[in-house]
Every structure is written in C-alpha cells, then in structure tokens.
Amino acid sequence: MDYITELTEKGGKAKLAARKLATLSTAVKNQALLAMAAALADNQAVIIAANAKDIAQARENGMAKPLVDRLMLDETRIKAIADGLRQIAALPDPVGESISGWLRPNGLKVTKMRVPLGVIGIIYEARPNVTVDAAGLCLKAGNAVILRGGSEAIHSNTAIASILANAAQAAGVPAGAIQLIETTDRLAVTAMLKLNQYLDVIIPRGGAGLIKTVVENSTVPVIETGTGVCHTFVDAAADLTMAQDIAFNAKVSRPGVCNAMETLLVHEKIAPQFLPAMLERYIQAGVEIRGCTQTMTYHTAVKPATEADWAAEFLDLILAVRVVGSLDMALDHIAAYSTRHSEAIVTCDYDNANRFQQEVDAAAVYVNASTRFTDGFEFGFGAEIGISTQKLHARGPMGLPELTSIKYIVNGNGQIR
Amino acid sequence: MDYITELTEKGGKAKLAARKLATLSTAVKNQALLAMAAALADNQAVIIAANAKDIAQARENGMAKPLVDRLMLDETRIKAIADGLRQIAALPDPVGESISGWLRPNGLKVTKMRVPLGVIGIIYEARPNVTVDAAGLCLKAGNAVILRGGSEAIHSNTAIASILANAAQAAGVPAGAIQLIETTDRLAVTAMLKLNQYLDVIIPRGGAGLIKTVVENSTVPVIETGTGVCHTFVDAAADLTMAQDIAFNAKVSRPGVCNAMETLLVHEKIAPQFLPAMLERYIQAGVEIRGCTQTMTYHTAVKPATEADWAAEFLDLILAVRVVGSLDMALDHIAAYSTRHSEAIVTCDYDNANRFQQEVDAAAVYVNASTRFTDGFEFGFGAEIGISTQKLHARGPMGLPELTSIKYIVNGNGQIR
Structure with missing residues (x-):
C-alpha cells in the first residue's frame, strides 16, 4: 500500500x-x-x-x-x-x-x-x-x-x-x-x-x-514539545548549601532530558564563596564547564564559553556558567537565551523571588527547587504526553x-x- | 523601508x-x-x-x-x-x-x-x-x-x-x-x-x-476563526411555531455572518406540516431555497440542491434544505458537512435533545435557540476577538x-x- x-x-x-x-x-x-x-x-x-x-x-x-x-x-x-x-x-x-x-x-x-x-x-x-x-x-x-x-x-x-x-x-x-x-x-x-x-x-x-x-x-x-535551555540563577542572597545541591541536581541527575539545567548564572557578590566548590563538585562528577571570563578565574578546568554555548541545549554533562552583576542581568540573560521551558532562582530574598517568578516567561518558574521537577508525574498529573514549550493550548x-x-x-x- | x-x-x-x-x-x-x-x-x-x-x-x-x-x-x-x-x-x-x-x-x-x-x-x-x-x-x-x-x-x-x-x-x-x-x-x-x-x-x-x-x-x-456552515435540525417532536421562528431568525436576521444558518434539516414526519409555510415565509423574505427532491415537493419555487450546496457557506439570502428520515440521518449530515461552528436542534424530546448535544461536534450546540447567539457579547464575555473554529487553545x-x-x-x- x-x-x-x-x-x-x-x-x-x-x-x-x-x-x-x-x-x-x-x-x-x-x-x-x-x-x-x-x-x-x-x-x-x-x-x-x-x-x-x-x-x-x-x-x-x-x-x-x-x-x-x-x-x-x-x-x-x-x-x-x-x-x-x-x-x-x-x-x-x-x-x-x-x-x-x-x-x-x-x-x-x-x-x-x-x-x-x-x-x-x-x-x-x-x-x-x-x-x-x-x-x-x-x-x-x-x-x-x-x-x-x-x-x-x-x-x-x-x-x-x-x-x-x-x-x-x-x-x-x-x-x-x-x-x-x-x-x-x-x-x-x-x-x-x-x-x-x-x-x-x-x-x-x-x-x-x-x-x-x-x-x-x-x-x-x-x-x-521539548527543547529546554533551562537556567538556574544563584542570587546574592542564596543559601549556598541549598544552591549547590539544587544546581548540582539540575545538571547531573539526568543530563539528557529537557528539564535539565544547561546554564548556571551566579551573582557576582557570592561568586567567590560559591563557585570554587561548586565547579570542583561538577568537575569531579565529570561535567565539562564552559564559563565566562569571570567564571574562568574560579577554576583552572573551566573552558571559555562561546556565544553558541549560551543558546545550547547540551543534553549532556556540559554546563555553561556565567557570573552576572545583578538580578536584572540574570533576567536579561534568561530573556535572551531561554527556550521558556523551566527556570529557577535560588534566593532567600522575598522581593527577588517574586520578581523572578513574575518576570521570567517560561512554562515553569521555580524558587529554591530544581528545574528537574517539570514533569507530569512530579506535578501530580499521573500521566504525561509531553512538555509543551509553546504558549497556545x-x-x-x-x-x-x-x-x-x-x-x-x-x-x-x-x-x- | x-x-x-x-x-x-x-x-x-x-x-x-x-x-x-x-x-x-x-x-x-x-x-x-x-x-x-x-x-x-x-x-x-x-x-x-x-x-x-x-x-x-x-x-x-x-x-x-x-x-x-x-x-x-x-x-x-x-x-x-x-x-x-x-x-x-x-x-x-x-x-x-x-x-x-x-x-x-x-x-x-x-x-x-x-x-x-x-x-x-x-x-x-x-x-x-x-x-x-x-x-x-x-x-x-x-x-x-x-x-x-x-x-x-x-x-x-x-x-x-x-x-x-x-x-x-x-x-x-x-x-x-x-x-x-x-x-x-x-x-x-x-x-x-x-x-x-x-x-x-x-x-x-x-x-x-x-x-x-x-x-x-x-x-x-x-x-x-470564521467559517460557519451551520445547521438547524427541526425534529419530529418540535414545537413548529418555535421551530419556524428559530429557523427564520437563524437565516434571515443577518445572513452575512458566520453564525447564520446555511442548511435547514427537517424530519420527514413533520415536513408536510412544517415546510410549506416555512418555505413560503423564506421566499417572501427574498431567500433563495435549494432543496433535496422531497423539499421540492413542498414549494414550486425550490431549486434543486447540488452536492456543493450542502458544503456551502452562502453568507447570503440562500438556504439549503433537506428532509431527513431520522435524528441519526441529521447527525450524519451534520458530521459530513458542518464546519463545527454552531449547530441547533429544535425539539421537545428530552432524549433527542441530549443526544444531539452529546454527539454533535461543534463549538456551540443549541437546543431550541437560534445559532445566531454564538458571539462573545451574547455569551456574556463583554468582548470578542473572533470565533475559533479549531479545537486547540x-x-x-x-x-x-x-x-x-x-x-x-x-x-x-x-x-x-
């Protein structure tokens, strides 16, 4: 036939x-x-x-x-x-x-x-x-x-x-x-x-x-359905232990899926306390890091990130890392490169949490949780036919x-x- | 530019x-x-x-x-x-x-x-x-x-x-x-x-x-948005005065809009009582009637309907009329030719009313009312950007x-x- x-x-x-x-x-x-x-x-x-x-x-x-x-x-x-x-x-x-x-x-x-x-x-x-x-x-x-x-x-x-x-x-x-x-x-x-x-x-x-x-x-x-260039932003006011666990989980627990994190954004104020240990933990787990020039100062194994890396859905043990000067810069980065799937902020600051959830345009916007939860079963739907990345229907x-x-x-x- | x-x-x-x-x-x-x-x-x-x-x-x-x-x-x-x-x-x-x-x-x-x-x-x-x-x-x-x-x-x-x-x-x-x-x-x-x-x-x-x-x-x-090949089915158990008013309104009140009726379906049991007066009223109002062979027996001014007429959105004072042997035949006709905009049944029979509303696949399915009500203002929305004829969103x-x-x-x- x-x-x-x-x-x-x-x-x-x-x-x-x-x-x-x-x-x-x-x-x-x-x-x-x-x-x-x-x-x-x-x-x-x-x-x-x-x-x-x-x-x-x-x-x-x-x-x-x-x-x-x-x-x-x-x-x-x-x-x-x-x-x-x-x-x-x-x-x-x-x-x-x-x-x-x-x-x-x-x-x-x-x-x-x-x-x-x-x-x-x-x-x-x-x-x-x-x-x-x-x-x-x-x-x-x-x-x-x-x-x-x-x-x-x-x-x-x-x-x-x-x-x-x-x-x-x-x-x-x-x-x-x-x-x-x-x-x-x-x-x-x-x-x-x-x-x-x-x-x-x-x-x-x-x-x-x-x-x-x-x-x-x-x-x-x-x-x-599908494509997820997901970000986690570690704010200046983050609980750094929580931030490290969330950022590690979002990248490493299952790198090949659409709700895995592809880019980590870190507020410059806490980058010196946060990034060295975080990057070491990633590298120990076999994650290749592609970072901005500031990120490169925190670990010798960091490779320079290209413009293409900010837009990449690696679906692999590869992570882009960028240090940003403010919440606004994080929001601008996400607006420019996100595929509007899942985005997270780690912060203890009430206003920053609210602004992030109000202003980020994505299917799921998290405060203090891993982007990996964007899933029909994790949301409690009992089933999932896919994850829509469009806004219609x-x-x-x-x-x-x-x-x-x-x-x-x-x-x-x-x-x- | x-x-x-x-x-x-x-x-x-x-x-x-x-x-x-x-x-x-x-x-x-x-x-x-x-x-x-x-x-x-x-x-x-x-x-x-x-x-x-x-x-x-x-x-x-x-x-x-x-x-x-x-x-x-x-x-x-x-x-x-x-x-x-x-x-x-x-x-x-x-x-x-x-x-x-x-x-x-x-x-x-x-x-x-x-x-x-x-x-x-x-x-x-x-x-x-x-x-x-x-x-x-x-x-x-x-x-x-x-x-x-x-x-x-x-x-x-x-x-x-x-x-x-x-x-x-x-x-x-x-x-x-x-x-x-x-x-x-x-x-x-x-x-x-x-x-x-x-x-x-x-x-x-x-x-x-x-x-x-x-x-x-x-x-x-x-x-x-838009296209409406809308039907009204006058069931055997219809109140014939109500049916005439609804069928007249659905065609004549504003023929150029998408919620206007384009085809009238009439149960053969009440066709002899219903159609002669109904057709005369349409013809007095300047409506051109294109009917099936049975419809043609009820008024000399009825022209023969072609296959294309059943699928036509006339948007004009033209009406296709078909006599059907049963509710099932009406449902089959609607399934075959409807653009799934607005469909109506006129009936006093509880089961037929329910079946029609359950089985007809359209944006709005009416019992005992004119299809002309499919409208954001008439539905009470206070506004309307259009009438969707798709099922998504x-x-x-x-x-x-x-x-x-x-x-x-x-x-x-x-x-x-």
Missing part, C-alpha cells in the same frame, strides 16, 4: 472512530486500558521477537549503544509499560466535565463542557514505549490516535499497535481508535503534516530536528486535560436574536 | 514591549484604554480625513457599495469604536489569575497562573474598526500586538494605529505595544506568517480565502481569557530530584 492510500484510509477510519469515542463511557475506556495491559503481557513473546528484529537491524546499522538500549524491550520493560496503562485507567476521565456554566439574561443556559480533541497524530522517534503511552492517554481522553514512530522501531511498534488495537476493539472501543502508520517511507511524515482533513492536532515527540521539521511544515495545528507538562478541547452546550426555549 | 526590515524592527520592539506588558498593572492598562478612547474622539477629524482617502481610492477601484460602507468612518462610528475601548477597560483583567494550585507530597507548591500570550499578530481585511478592537483587547490581556490590515484601509489604519500607540504610550504603556505594518506589499503577509522569532500566535480575521492562506502557510501557531467565541496563556509558579525550600 502506498503511503497516501494508507494515510487517507487510516485518517478516514480515525475520524469515524473519533465520533464514537467522544461518547464512549468511562467504564468501557477503562476496561479497554486494562485489557490492553493484559494483552501486552500475554503477547510478550511476540513483542520481544519483533523487537529482536529491530535490535538486530540497529546493530547492523551501527546504532550507538545508548540508543540501542532505549530501543530494547524485555519482560521487565514490557511489564512497566503495561503498568503505565493500568495507571491511566485509574486516572479520572476528563471528558464530560462541566468547566463552567451560567444563565444569560435572555434565559439561555450556557455550559462549557470538556470534550475530546478528536483525532491526534503523534510523530515520535525510536522508543517503542511511546506507542503504548500515547495510545493509552489518547484513548482515555476519548481521542482516536494515529501513531508514526521511527523506522528503527517499526517491527516492535507494528506488533505492539496491533496487540493494543485488537485488545481495545474486543473491549468495545471502535475500530480505528488506535492505528499505526506502517510504511517507513519518510514522505509519509510530510504527508501526515498536511492531513488537516482528518487530524485535529499533531504532537511531535523527539529531538530538536524532528520538532523543527514538524513546526515548519505542518498545516495541522501542532503542540510543540497547553504549556508545561501535558496530562489528560491537555488532550481535550471544549464545546459550549446552549439550552434555550425559543430564543431568537 | 522594505517589508523585511519593517517586520524585523517591529517584531523586536513588540517582543521587548511584551516583557514589560506582562507585569503592567491593571490600573495603567485601563487608564491607557480610556486615553486611547479619548484620543480617537479628539482626533476624529484626522481619522475622517485619512478615511476619505481610502474611500476615494475604493470608489476609483470600483469597490462594491456594501464594502465601501464597511470601510467608511464617520463621527457616529468613531464614537462607537471608542466606546468599545471603554467597555474593554471595564472588563476584569485576566492576567495574574490563579487558575489552580496544590501542594505536592515533597512540599513543592505549584500554582497555575494566567499570563499574557506575548506578541499577537492580527491579519485582517478592510474594516478599520478591527484595528481598534484588536489593539484594545490585546492590551487589556497584556499582549503586544502587530496589526496587518487590508491595503484598502491603509490610510485609516495608519492614522488610527498612530493615535492609539501615542495615547497608550503617554499613559504608561511601553513603546512597541501597538504597531501596524504600514507597507501594503502582499509579501509582508507571507513573511509575517514565518515570524516565529517574534510572534507567539497569529489570528486571521476575514473571509475564507484569507483564513486558508494563513492556515496553510503559517509556521507561527494560528487560531483559525480556544473554541467558539474568544474573549480576554482566550488571549492568555498560563505558567506554573513553583515554590520550594531546597527540593531536588
């Missing part, structure tokens, strides 16, 4: 399914999620066999070891992925919530009600667990989903999507609710980005390159309510205008 | 202004709105003189009379436009609202706070009143705005934007908060649609052609809260992960 035919057929099926999904009961959706979890366990041999083909192919193509590891599925991982579906089943159903309602002077009763978005396209890279997470979250929020994973995981994804779709359908979910694009032709992505007739939204999940391609080429509305960690829209239900008794 | 230079300069100024606008007090914003209203009145001679140039040009170019009328400004209209700014000043400020907040088990306090979107681009057609409305609404919600009106109104818009920007600035609003693109080069629109570096969102206001161009070419997130009439985003304010005391 050519990719245009596949996209059109699956788009049409998804749209039909979405009409039925919109009024599907919470009970049926939850039963389906549990059945999907059970089906993954029951079919783990099939999944592992399919995954083995992807792994063999990846090794043949010389894929880097950490990427091969992210692609790999075993019993433990499949169990964890299935447990994720059970957790989604346990979450409250966002659909049908009356968000607000009021009576107009003419007697019209207006109710703002939460409804599914409709058909969601998810475009992602190698990790096959996204196939399950995205299918589960979209289903719980009443949406049909069209999944387009990376070609590296095509055997795993095809096996998983087929198992999930069959289990869901047997539990009463309409056919077409969960579909995977099976062609690995890259042109299918380009065509999917123009599928306005069938898709209500596209959510890309992956690296900066993928997200850029989607944002620049999609005519379907996009929720941009959703910002920050996206849970189930972010996968919904609204409609106005208006009840009258003959009103005309 | 070439358009690239103009866009880049104004984009940069808007972005700087947006940082300051985000923390501007409600008092200053309201004073500025009142000062802008006063300035329009004080400078009405200047505005009318500029408008006269546009009118002369329009007549020279043979613009249709109703369009010339929409372009025309006089003392009465300027007063009404200025009053609109005073109404915006009287509305509550959406910025700074705590939407929700909670404490995490680790002691982190998370607050979801309403903040401005940032920089909004408005692309619109001939009506110069949009210049004032959009500037006022964006300012109140703390956003910088870049306006791009139609070339037909360039003299009026340039005069108005300059008066508004000066008045706002004198009242304490940062420079760059209100800017108009002054070049009439059409390439400026194309370039504006790619201005991701400066614009957070683009809202097109105008005809289907403009909206299509924006949706298909913008890499900046868009809020799609905003759906239906958009007031001030729809011109905002959120950020998470997170307060800790040393939490690390």
Whole structure:
C-alpha cells in the first residue's frame, strides 16, 4: 500500500472512530486500558521477537549503544509499560466535565463542557514505549490516535499497535481508535503534516530536528514539545548549601532530558564563596564547564564559553556558567537565551523571588527547587504526553486535560436574536 | 523601508514591549484604554480625513457599495469604536489569575497562573474598526500586538494605529505595544506568517480565502476563526411555531455572518406540516431555497440542491434544505458537512435533545435557540476577538481569557530530584 492510500484510509477510519469515542463511557475506556495491559503481557513473546528484529537491524546499522538500549524491550520493560496503562485507567476521565456554566439574561443556559480533541497524530522517534503511552492517554481522553514512530522501531511498534488495537476493539472501543502508520517511507511524515482533513492536532515527540521539521511544515495545528535551555540563577542572597545541591541536581541527575539545567548564572557578590566548590563538585562528577571570563578565574578546568554555548541545549554533562552583576542581568540573560521551558532562582530574598517568578516567561518558574521537577508525574498529573514549550493550548507538562478541547452546550426555549 | 526590515524592527520592539506588558498593572492598562478612547474622539477629524482617502481610492477601484460602507468612518462610528475601548477597560483583567494550585507530597507548591500570550499578530481585511478592537483587547490581556490590515484601509489604519500607540504610550504603556505594518506589499503577509522569532500566535480575521492562506502557510501557531456552515435540525417532536421562528431568525436576521444558518434539516414526519409555510415565509423574505427532491415537493419555487450546496457557506439570502428520515440521518449530515461552528436542534424530546448535544461536534450546540447567539457579547464575555473554529487553545467565541496563556509558579525550600 502506498503511503497516501494508507494515510487517507487510516485518517478516514480515525475520524469515524473519533465520533464514537467522544461518547464512549468511562467504564468501557477503562476496561479497554486494562485489557490492553493484559494483552501486552500475554503477547510478550511476540513483542520481544519483533523487537529482536529491530535490535538486530540497529546493530547492523551501527546504532550507538545508548540508543540501542532505549530501543530494547524485555519482560521487565514490557511489564512497566503495561503498568503505565493500568495507571491511566485509574486516572479520572476528563471528558464530560462541566468547566463552567451560567444563565444569560435572555434565559439561555450556557455550559462549557470538556470534550475530546478528536483525532491526534503523534510523530515520535525510536522508543517503542511511546506507542503504548500515547495510545493509552489518547484513548482515555476519548481521542482516536494515529501513531508514526521511527523506522528503527517499526517491527516492535507494528506488533505492539496491533496487540493494543485488537485488545481495545474486543473491549468495545471502535475500530480505528488506535492505528499505526506502517510504511517507513519518510514522505509519509510530510504527508501526515498536511492531513488537516482528518487530524485535529499533531504532537511531535523527539529531538530538536524532528520538532523543527514538524513546526515548519505542518498545516495541522501542532503542540510543540521539548527543547529546554533551562537556567538556574544563584542570587546574592542564596543559601549556598541549598544552591549547590539544587544546581548540582539540575545538571547531573539526568543530563539528557529537557528539564535539565544547561546554564548556571551566579551573582557576582557570592561568586567567590560559591563557585570554587561548586565547579570542583561538577568537575569531579565529570561535567565539562564552559564559563565566562569571570567564571574562568574560579577554576583552572573551566573552558571559555562561546556565544553558541549560551543558546545550547547540551543534553549532556556540559554546563555553561556565567557570573552576572545583578538580578536584572540574570533576567536579561534568561530573556535572551531561554527556550521558556523551566527556570529557577535560588534566593532567600522575598522581593527577588517574586520578581523572578513574575518576570521570567517560561512554562515553569521555580524558587529554591530544581528545574528537574517539570514533569507530569512530579506535578501530580499521573500521566504525561509531553512538555509543551509553546504558549497556545497547553504549556508545561501535558496530562489528560491537555488532550481535550471544549464545546459550549446552549439550552434555550425559543430564543431568537 | 522594505517589508523585511519593517517586520524585523517591529517584531523586536513588540517582543521587548511584551516583557514589560506582562507585569503592567491593571490600573495603567485601563487608564491607557480610556486615553486611547479619548484620543480617537479628539482626533476624529484626522481619522475622517485619512478615511476619505481610502474611500476615494475604493470608489476609483470600483469597490462594491456594501464594502465601501464597511470601510467608511464617520463621527457616529468613531464614537462607537471608542466606546468599545471603554467597555474593554471595564472588563476584569485576566492576567495574574490563579487558575489552580496544590501542594505536592515533597512540599513543592505549584500554582497555575494566567499570563499574557506575548506578541499577537492580527491579519485582517478592510474594516478599520478591527484595528481598534484588536489593539484594545490585546492590551487589556497584556499582549503586544502587530496589526496587518487590508491595503484598502491603509490610510485609516495608519492614522488610527498612530493615535492609539501615542495615547497608550503617554499613559504608561511601553513603546512597541501597538504597531501596524504600514507597507501594503502582499509579501509582508507571507513573511509575517514565518515570524516565529517574534510572534507567539497569529489570528486571521476575514473571509475564507484569507483564513486558508494563513492556515496553510503559517509556521507561527494560528487560531483559525470564521467559517460557519451551520445547521438547524427541526425534529419530529418540535414545537413548529418555535421551530419556524428559530429557523427564520437563524437565516434571515443577518445572513452575512458566520453564525447564520446555511442548511435547514427537517424530519420527514413533520415536513408536510412544517415546510410549506416555512418555505413560503423564506421566499417572501427574498431567500433563495435549494432543496433535496422531497423539499421540492413542498414549494414550486425550490431549486434543486447540488452536492456543493450542502458544503456551502452562502453568507447570503440562500438556504439549503433537506428532509431527513431520522435524528441519526441529521447527525450524519451534520458530521459530513458542518464546519463545527454552531449547530441547533429544535425539539421537545428530552432524549433527542441530549443526544444531539452529546454527539454533535461543534463549538456551540443549541437546543431550541437560534445559532445566531454564538458571539462573545451574547455569551456574556463583554468582548470578542473572533470565533475559533479549531479545537486547540480556544473554541467558539474568544474573549480576554482566550488571549492568555498560563505558567506554573513553583515554590520550594531546597527540593531536588
């Protein structure tokens, strides 16, 4: 089947399914999620066999070891992925919530009600667990989903999507609710980005390159996720022990994720007390430091930072460090280089804390905590489809309510205008 | 100045202004709105003189009379436009609202706070009143705005934007908060649609052609407004007098707007009692009827409807009429042809009313009322920047809260992960 035919057929099926999904009961959706979890366990041999083909192919193509590891599925991982579906089943159903309602002077009763978005396209890279997470979250929020994973995981994804779709359908979910694009032709992505007739939204999940391609080429509305050039500003009035723990955690605990810190800003007043020990701790942990000229005076291992370093999302054990003369300079630096993901100040000064949280424009703005907390689970949402770095529709960690829209239900008794 | 230079300069100024606008007090914003209203009145001679140039040009170019009328400004209209700014000043400020907040088990306090979107681009057609409305609404919600009106109104818009920007600035609003693109080069629109570096969102206001161009070419997130192929379904269990009044109002009261009905669906059981008088009333009012074969049996003046008529937004005294065998057939017709703007059922049957409101996917779904009520003022929002027909971010009439985003304010005391 050519990719245009596949996209059109699956788009049409998804749209039909979405009409039925919109009024599907919470009970049926939850039963389906549990059945999907059970089906993954029951079919783990099939999944592992399919995954083995992807792994063999990846090794043949010389894929880097950490990427091969992210692609790999075993019993433990499949169990964890299935447990994720059970957790989604346990979450409250966002659909049908009356968000607000009021009576107009003419007697019209207006109710703002939460409804599914409709058909969601998810475009992602190698990790096959996204196939399950995205299918589960979209289903719980009443949406049909069209999944387009990376070609590296095509055997795993095809096996998983087929198992999930069959289990869901047997539990009463309409056919077409969960579909995977099976062609690995890259042109299918380009065509999917123009599928306005069938898709209500596209959510890309992956690296900066993928997200850029989607944002620049999609005519379907996009929720941009991901890129995080996050800062921590250690103010003159900081508790230096707390500052060191927060700054260390924000960089080192998991450097490859979007909420990890990329640039540390330090007030010049406390730089002499703070930076030497801080830099030594980083360097002991294997962090490469690229600093401004002042930073370089505090440790011999500091390399000079270039303009590009201030804007870089390293996603690695590399940190840019800059000494600034004031809170205003920190705010200006952040305004210039931040991707508006997560920003933190460490301070004991009430006014500085407030100003920072008021003036910094980012999805999450922290006082005295690590930027690493920007996460759907850490925020208490019980799920996460991604972290939005745009301002439209959703910002920050996206849970189930972010996968919904609204409609106005208006009840009258003959009103005309 | 070439358009690239103009866009880049104004984009940069808007972005700087947006940082300051985000923390501007409600008092200053309201004073500025009142000062802008006063300035329009004080400078009405200047505005009318500029408008006269546009009118002369329009007549020279043979613009249709109703369009010339929409372009025309006089003392009465300027007063009404200025009053609109005073109404915006009287509305509550959406910025700074705590939407929700909670404490995490680790002691982190998370607050979801309403903040401005940032920089909004408005692309619109001939009506110069949009210049004032959009500037006022964006300012109140703390956003910088870049306006791009139609070339037909360039003299009026340039005069108005300059008066508004000066008045706002004198009242304490940062420079760059209100800017108009002054070049009439059409390439400026194309370039504006790619201005991701400066614009957070683009809202097109105008005809289907403009909206299509924006949706298909913008890499900046868009809020799609406008197109309404709205239906009214007269159920078998309808009060026929009420149904006639609602169906007449929905088509005839203002046929040129997006919430006007374009297709009337009638249950076949009541078609013999309902349609002859209804069709006669429409025809007396000058409405051209394009009907299905059954409809044609009820009045000799009915012309045959084509497939294209079911999908048409006539925006005129033309109505498509179809007799359907059941509520399900009505729901299928609406699912196939609706633009998901506003849909109505007239019925006394409780279950049919509920099913219609549950199953129809549209921004506003009515029982026993005219679709003409889909409007920010009629919904009680006190303002309207447009009516969204997409599902992302905003759906239906958009007031001030729809011109905002959120950020998470997170307060800790040393939490690390």
